[in-house]
Amino acid sequence: MKHISRKKLNYSNSDIINGIVFGFSASLLISSIVASVYTGEWGNVFRNWYLIMISPCPLVTDYLFIGGLASAMLNAGACGMACFVFMICLKGDSHTNTLAGYFLVVAHCFYGLNFLNMWPCFLAPFLYLHHKKLDFKNNLHICMFATSFAPFISEFLFRYTEREQFIFGQVNLTVPGILLTIAFSLLLGYVVPAILPGAHAWHKGYNLYNGGLAFGIFGFFIYNFMYRTMGITPPDVIVRDNPIYASFHHNFRLYANCFYITIFTICILMGYLLNGRSFRSFSHLIRDTGFRSDFAEKYGMPICLINIGFYGFLFLAYLNLVIFLTEGAGFTGPTFGIVLGALTFTAMGQHPRNIWPILFGYLCLYLVTMFFCHIDGRELTWSISTQSYLNSVAFATGLSPITGRYGIRAGILSGFLCASICTATIMLHGGFVLYNGGFTAGITALVLLPILEHYIPATREEIKSFRLNMADLITVEVNHRKSSKKN
Numbered sequence: 001m002k003h004i005s006r007k008k009l010n011y012s013n014s015d016i017i018n019g020i021v022f023g024f025s026a027s028l029l030i031s032s033i034v035a036s037v038y039t040g041e042w043g044n045v046f047r048n049w050y051l052i053m054i055s056p057c058p059l060v061t062d063y064l065f066i067g068g069l070a071s072a073m074l075n076a077g078a079c080g081m082a083c084f085v086f087m088i089c090l091k092g093d094s095h096t097n098t099l100a101g102y103f104l105v106v107a108h109c110f111y112g113l114n115f116l117n118m119w120p121c122f123l124a125p126f127l128y129l130h131h132k133k134l135d136f137k138n139n140l141h142i143c144m145f146a147t148s149f150a151p152f153i154s155e156f157l158f159r160y161t162e163r164e165q166f167i168f169g170q171v172n173l174t175v176p177g178i179l180l181t182i183a184f185s186l187l188l189g190y191v192v193p194a195i196l197p198g199a200h201a202w203h204k205g206y207n208l209y210n211g212g213l214a215f216g217i218f219g220f221f222i223y224n225f226m227y228r229t230m231g232i233t234p235p236d237v238i239v240r241d242n243p244i245y246a247s248f249h250h251n252f253r254l255y256a257n258c259f260y261i262t263i264f265t266i267c268i269l270m271g272y273l274l275n276g277r278s279f280r281s282f283s284h285l286i287r288d289t290g291f292r293s294d295f296a297e298k299y300g301m302p303i304c305l306i307n308i309g310f311y312g313f314l315f316l317a318y319l320n321l322v323i324f325l326t327e328g329a330g331f332t333g334p335t336f337g338i339v340l341g342a343l344t345f346t347a348m349g350q351h352p353r354n355i356w357p358i359l360f361g362y363l364c365l366y367l368v369t370m371f372f373c374h375i376d377g378r379e380l381t382w383s384i385s386t387q388s389y390l391n392s393v394a395f396a397t398g399l400s401p402i403t404g405r406y407g408i409r410a411g412i413l414s415g416f417l418c419a420s421i422c423t424a425t426i427m428l429h430g431g432f433v434l435y436n437g438g439f440t441a442g443i444t445a446l447v448l449l450p451i452l453e454h455y456i457p458a459t460r461e462e463i464k465s466f467r468l469n470m471a472d473l474i475t476v477e478v479n480h481r482k483s484s485k486k487n
Helices: 013-039 045-053 069-089 096-108 118-131 140-158 175-203 210-229 243-274 295-299 301-325 333-341 352-376 387-406 408-429 436-455 460-486
Strands: none
Touching (some): 013 295, 013 301, 069 140, 069 333, 096 333, 118 175, 140 210, 210 408, 210 436, 243 333, 301 333, 301 387, 333 387
């Protein structure tokens, strides 16, 4: 028998990233059709999508409740395809940070981001990039990250300037509201690119959701100025009488599991084929610390695809376990979305081995709190399947470099601390910053890192590596300033 060589298929990392974005977006669009038949919403999908787009959407606005399963899938697929169009039309290669931005966009399309309110946030940074003569494609992720502020857009456009009570399904645009939306969009375009680098210095790269910390603080200022300072009552989350949601609420779990199991199986299979019908190098990836790591450069995107699949299965198993064992939200729109959000940095630092201690940290907080409540004779009012804890744990996985660098115990502690503050941070920005989980993870890193650095000092090799990385960053910044002065 002749030996058949198993060569890797000749696709660049950029090609595979574009393929992942197209594949996930197409799957969401196809799923929208399937879901419309599954729930009986056929014929009302576009009408319900319209209701999603004209509704104010502070956290946590459930798009399955506002529009329905099919329209939420359509919303995510449409926004994802819009990102794909920009990725293939702009000259240059797609990078892992572009993929991260994409996952954050489609994740929040189930609760807070839609095909209308994304555009002012998405397009505004292009003004800054044009002004600074920066490459559009290399900085496309900044435009995607800026969609974190989409709830502000919907609020300013549809409700903020209304003197009468907002009525669901009705649109009353005002000139002040439109002008306020435009002004805020322009502000985003110049502020977001400026605050991202600074946030990275705060947590030193140990919070992969870098934008969450910066955006949370900026959103804290905007929210308090526009509401507290101006004496305007903060708005409530929109509610709707949706009989389909009530009747299919418990069946969404089955649908979600079928959808994601199919997607993650395809990811593993495609990664296996693209890697020359082999899982070779995956064992090296899951031993990586995840700190300042680009898995695509180190191991190739086929291995990252395999990582997406196995990582996705682990997180999906966690969700099913906590929902089965405790009473909570179940598979709502936000729960659908956070599965995608948890995949954000699977090509830049997250893998099954460095995120399970963080998931376990959430469980530890629940058990410790339940123990003390039992001693005190009180009933615990929350569980780890409460919506805020489900959302938070997906983005707490951004602390995975802490596990990789400082060990399992540090990872469990980071999850424990993150879970303990996740319900409080949303009040700081009124729910108008979608990256609240990343904001919480950033605060956790700020508190935990000085303690870890004090008791577990870095080795000489790590200090040398850190200095080299900082030197590279300084060199890039100096060259950027020189080129700006020349232009």
